Amino acid sequence: MAPPLEAQGGAGELVSRGRALIEEGKAAEALPLLQQAVKACPRPFDSAPDKQASGGCAEAHYQLGRALHRLERVEEALSEYRRAFELDPNHAGALNNIGVALAQRGELEPAIENFRRGLELKPDDADLVVNLAFTLGEAEQFQEALQLYQRALGLRPDDPNLLYNFGLTLGRVGRYADARATFEHMAALNPDDPDAHVGLGLSLSLMQEFVPAAAAFERALELRPDDPRAVLGLGEALANLERWEEALPFLRQGIELEPGDAEAFYNLGTGLAATGRTEEAIPHLRRADELAPGDPATLNNLGRALLEAERPAEAAEALRRGVAAAPEDRSVLSNFGVALWAAGNYDEAIPVLQRALERVPQDAGLWDALGRCYWMRERFAEALEAYRRAVALEPENYELQQRLGAALTMNHQPAEAAEAYRRALEKQPEDARRGELLFHLGLACAQAGEADCAVGALRRSLEIDPRQPEALRALGQTLTRSGSYDEALAAYGQALELEPENLETQFALGQLLLSRAQLRPAIEFLTRVVEAQPDYAPAQRSLGVALALNNDVDAGLERLRRADTLQPNDPETLTHIGTALSLKEDYDAAFSTFYRAVELDPDRAETHFNLALALRRAGREAEARREFAEAERLNPKMKPPE
Secondary structure, rough: OOOOOOHOHHHHHHHEEEEEEEOOOOOHHHHHHHHHHHHOOOOOOOOOHHHHHHHHHHHHHHHHHHHHHHHHOOHHHHHHHHHHHHOOOOOOHHHHHHHHHHHOOOOOOHHHHHHHHHHHHHHOOOOHHHHHHHHHHOOOOOHHHHHHHHHHHHHOOHHHHHHHHHHHHHHHHOOOOHHHHHHHHHHHOOOHHHHHHHHHHHOOOHHHOOOOHHHHHHHHHHHHOOOOHHHHHHHHHHHHHHHHHHHHHHHHHHHOOOOHHHHHHHHHHHHHHHHHHHHHHHHHHHHHHOOOOHOOOOOOOOHHHHOOOOOOOHHHHHHHHHHHHHOOHHHHHHHHHHHHHOOOHHHHHHHHHHHHHHHHHOOOHHHHHHHHHHOOOOOOOOHHHHHHHHHHHHHOOOOHHHHHHHHHHOOOOOOHHHHHHHHHHHHHHOOHHHHHHHHHHHHHHHHHOOOOHHHHHHHHHHHHHHOOOOHHHHHHHHHHHOOOOHHHHHHHHHHHHHHOEEEEHHHHHHHHHOOOOOOOHHHHHHHHHHHOOOOOOHHHHHHHHHHHHHOOOOHHHHHHHHHHOOOOOOOOHHHHHHHHHHHHOHHHHHHHHHHHHHHHOOHHHHHHHHHHHHHHHHHOOOHHHHHHHHHHHOOOOOOOOO
């Protein structure tokens, strides 16, 4: 073995002085001395090398590499370490530091190989054992790393750095209790070691014991106020305890201390979102995604924040990436489906929501979103089934009951719809939306033939908000059907005051006035409707009837024939044409028209009754009696005139 360079005069002295300066933390001062020592080394021999010179020069290159390494000139240091090993193939220290430099560059496997070669030369070198264990941990080869840590602890049983990394690795393999015991041992050896308290806090957090974890991190911060691990750990522990306002200052400090830490930005963004600071949360979650692209948890929380901020298209894109990264993650998949629905991508949302519900069938919100998608695609039967499932899961949710009522209405089940609206009213708080719910209850009751319920619900809705033209029209229609014509006229009049140009209200008023034989105002309203919508057959028909009854039979016939052209083969229109023709005593044309109407709908009592009147007017009494009898059979209220 060659003697050290110290024995070779001045160069050896330079190496000794340089080594000492490095140990004192003065690598910059050591650097020129060691560079001078390296220059003093002989050039490589073409023949067999001088072992003594080579061994001494290996140490000069090695120490120069250490100085460069301390100055963060890793590439130059690596070159010097390699030169040292070339000169002395038994230099375990050179192999160790080559491994450290390679690990710093992220080249874990070559680093591990160098550590292993070093241990072949010096099996009991604690630095090599520790560095190999640490690098194996970074390479996620945890079991071998643990074995090596235990081996190293046999050499350095109370080494705090060794104990700390051993505890962290135990935590990474799920041995949380062992990790906790290791850090407690560390703290017992030195109660003022902040690393011990950081490690203890981390292990307790992994055990879901967040209260003692927070206490451990607080103790670490007392000992080392700006320790980023303690700052971030305390913020996260407080967040898990939902003590958000306490957590946020530490989470904010965390990103200042660790601006490249994706988890720090994730935790801050999540905390801000949890406290309603959605717009502030979004850029932090985006930064977390930039630092660690494709993390499902980050993309999930980003998507949820964007949804909360009513930016569903952006939310859907973030969550699409989340689903690509974690296709089986129920939360990501569920939020993706909701985001697609909110963005109006109903066709894409439906299969996504169905997949999510296969995994979480007890999620009422997902059934609700699926129902809304079906509704928007007018798939009302499927929407009804989805809303039934949602309501079964959350019967106290009045909004779900309301949507169930709407789906029942669209599926022609008005009585059940009314019951759903009643249940919603029982659950709904007293607020402005109550008027809307009462309005829908009124419509459902009206369709179910429950006139009293309909009138009562609509009146109560109008008490909450009198300026509802739709509710006033619905009230007018219901009152008309129940025979309360004056009240119906008043309701339509109020609706018209709110919307003077509304054609639906004008048509309803015209129809009601016509039924009350108030022909002139009826003609006025119906004319307005026809002028605005000349192709609306019911308005043309009603105007024709009003004109004919007002002794303008020719004008009436013109309107009725226009209605027949717009809506051919309508028995009601043909009946009115037949009546008008009979008033003109054009009986052949009248009877021909009546018979066409009967052929189209033989069970329409009104047609038979008006045909009977025309037959009597034409003096065909026997036929008239037969038609009166048929009309009365179909509708017992239709009695022949005396």
